[in-house]
Amino acid sequence: MVPTEAFVILSMVLFAMGTLGVLLRRNAIIVFMSVELMLNSANLALVAFSRQWQNADGQLFTFFVMTVAAAEVAVGLAIMVAIFRTKQSINIDELHLMEG
Amino acid sequence: MTVEILLFMAVGVVTIVTAAMMLLSQNAVHSALFLIVNFIGVAFLYLMLEAPFLAMVQIAVYAGAIMVLFLFVIMLLGAEKTGAGANLRRFPWLAPVAVTLAVSFIISVGAALTQGQIDAQAPEARDAQVRFVHAAPIAMSESVEGGLPANRTFVLRVNDEVIDESFVFGDETEFVEVAPGLVNIGLRATADGQDLVTTTLELTANSVQTAVLAGEEAISFYSVAQPDTAGLTVFNAYPALPALAFGDLKGELFDDARRILPVGADEVAFGTASAPLQYPADFPNWVAYAPGSIEDVSRITDAAELRDVVVRISEFLPEMRYNEDALVVIGTERRPDGSLRPTATRLDAASLEPFGSVRTIGGMLFIDYLLPFQLVAMLLLAAMVGVIVITYRGEHVPKPSRATRRKVARPLTSVIASQTGSDLAEDDAPKLPEKTEPVAGD
Numbered sequence: 001m002v003p004t005e006a007f008v009i010l011s012m013v014l015f016a017m018g019t020l021g022v023l024l025r026r027n028a029i030i031v032f033m034s035v036e037l038m039l040n041s042a043n044l045a046l047v048a049f050s051r052q053w054q055n056a057d058g059q060l061f062t063f064f065v066m067t068v069a070a071a072e073v074a075v076g077l078a079i080m081v082a083i084f085r086t087k088q089s090i091n092i093d094e095l096h097l098m099e100g
Numbered sequence: 101m102t103v104e105i106l107l108f109m110a111v112g113v114v115t116i117v118t119a120a121m122m123l124l125s126q127n128a129v130h131s132a133l134f135l136i137v138n139f140i141g142v143a144f145l146y147l148m149l150e151a152p153f154l155a156m157v158q159i160a161v162y163a164g165a166i167m168v169l170f171l172f173v174i175m176l177l178g179a180e181k182t183g184a185g186a187n188l189r190r191f192p193w194l195a196p197v198a199v200t201l202a203v204s205f206i207i208s209v210g211a212a213l214t215q216g217q218i219d220a221q222a223p224e225a226r227d228a229q230v231r232f233v234h235a236a237p238i239a240m241s242e243s244v245e246g247g248l249p250a251n252r253t254f255v256l257r258v259n260d261e262v263i264d265e266s267f268v269f270g271d272e273t274e275f276v277e278v279a280p281g282l283v284n285i286g287l288r289a290t291a292d293g294q295d296l297v298t299t300t301l302e303l304t305a306n307s308v309q310t311a312v313l314a315g316e317e318a319i320s321f322y323s324v325a326q327p328d329t330a331g332l333t334v335f336n337a338y339p340a341l342p343a344l345a346f347g348d349l350k351g352e353l354f355d356d357a358r359r360i361l362p363v364g365a366d367e368v369a370f371g372t373a374s375a376p377l378q379y380p381a382d383f384p385n386w387v388a389y390a391p392g393s394i395e396d397v398s399r400i401t402d403a404a405e406l407r408d409v410v411v412r413i414s415e416f417l418p419e420m421r422y423n424e425d426a427l428v429v430i431g432t433e434r435r436p437d438g439s440l441r442p443t444a445t446r447l448d449a450a451s452l453e454p455f456g457s458v459r460t461i462g463g464m465l466f467i468d469y470l471l472p473f474q475l476v477a478m479l480l481l482a483a484m485v486g487v488i489v490i491t492y493r494g495e496h497v498p499k500p501s502r503a504t505r506r507k508v509a510r511p512l513t514s515v516i517a518s519q520t521g522s523d524l525a526e527d528d529a530p531k532l533p534e535k536t537e538p539v540a541g542d
Binding site for chain 2: 001002005006007008009010012013014015016017018019020021023024025027029030032033034036037040042044047050054056057059060062063064066067068069070071072073074075077078079080081082084086090096097
């Protein structure tokens with residue numbers, strides 16, 4: 001049986017890569033995909049600990065995270081489409097509408 | 101190193117490599133495709149973590165629906181190429197800070213894991229699950245209820261804890277959770293306090309067992325583990341015969357003779373259970389018989405031979421259905437006059453859903469987590485409305501262009517002709533295009 005630690009380490013590495021993607025990539029869609037990667041790695045840790053304690057609550061939370069992620073992706077991509085219409089770009093360095 | 105660990109390492113490498121390629125690739129479509137592979141790898145890890153339902157949801161919702169949405173938006177916006185705006189960075193200090201953050205995160209969590217700060221050792225073992233079945237026709241007491249002798253009742257104890265106050269013939273208890281290891285089981289008569297059985301069973305962790313009380317003279321508990329595969333398991337609690345074989349009893353056409361088509365290769369000794377068998381659909385007439393007691397099972401002409409050695413399973417259990425998942429106990433029961441006759445009892449196969457199965461998750465979702473489930477449904481509805489509101493541009497009315505609005509009363513050539521007095525050649529004259537009706541249903 002694969003130890004829980006191995007899954008947690010893998011999930012940690014994926015989470016760090018997702019963070020790097022959010023901070024370093026300029027394309028808003030790639031940033032979004034990195035956020036999905038981070039959510040997924042958190043899910044992986046949840047499921048691993050759920051097996052560790054033989055408690056299915058962790059799997060339920062993963063299920064809810066997936067649903068919320070689906071809603072978030074739908075709204076986020078809609079915002080991106082709306083921004084692209086006005087600015088003709090989704091490079092997040094060019095998007096500073098809220099700057100004072 | 102086991103196969104499981106090798107598989108984990110292979111899938112782990114695939115997920116990390118695809119995540120890296122997702123971050124590094126310059127084409128957003130390639131990034132999305134790499135992320136799909138990453139998600140499928142994570143779904144595989146869910147399977148390894150005893151979460152098959154989540155693995156399927158991961159593939160259907162994440163790798164399927166969400167990533168298709170991503171690809172759709174990338175294609176719609178034409179935003180595949182991403183390297184263009186790289187030179188106008190607004191935060192040049194962000195890259196070193198991000199890398200430092202990620203590395204410190206990995207170091208801190210990794211150190212905590214290796215130092216044992218996070219308790220993530222081997223998964224906890226679950227308690228053994230065991231239920232008790234009374235299939236021993238113990239001689240009845242002298243007391244008589246309504247003309248029939250009453251069954252003797254017993255108190256069933258597991259590790260000195262009372263499980264059943266009145267355990268009588270034919271009873272089946274609920275599953276009880278017992279700490280794994282050697283378990284003391286006691287059966288004491290209610291009437292006179294005499295200990296009938298005191299025995300120990302060895303229960304392993306995570307196992308699901310049925311302990312059957314069987315025997316006529318020497319009575320004891322025999323435990324049957326829940327089989328890994330579905331099917332009909334037959335338990336032999338018939339002490340008159342040393343072993344039982346199973347077959348389908350069929351009549352011969354145009355003949356008084358009958359034959360038995362054997363099912364299942366093994367003979368089942370007393371106190372053990374068969375491997376899972378498949379109960380057929382076509383009017384089965386299953387019997388249990390003593391192997392060797394019938395001269396030729398393919399042609400039985402002597403009716404007495406059948407009567408003496410055969411327990412008719414299907415006649416006792418007419419409710420059995422095709423391909424049923426059950427545990428059948430073949431034993432004896434006592435007639436009111438004290439003599440014994442064979443019988444068969446059906447028990448539900450099991451009981452306990454494996455951890456993380458669809459039924460477990462569904463039960464939790466609709467019982468324990470009904471309110472969060474409804475809230476999430478509302479959230480999805482709100483997101484749907486929100487998406488429509490954000491992308492809605494108002495009613496789109498195409499502006500009529502000037503070219504079609506200009507009215508030309510007369511052709512240009514006739515105007516020139518009337519002013520100069522000379523006709524232009526008809527062939528050279530520019531002609532207006534034919535007026536066309538707009539196509540309906542556009």
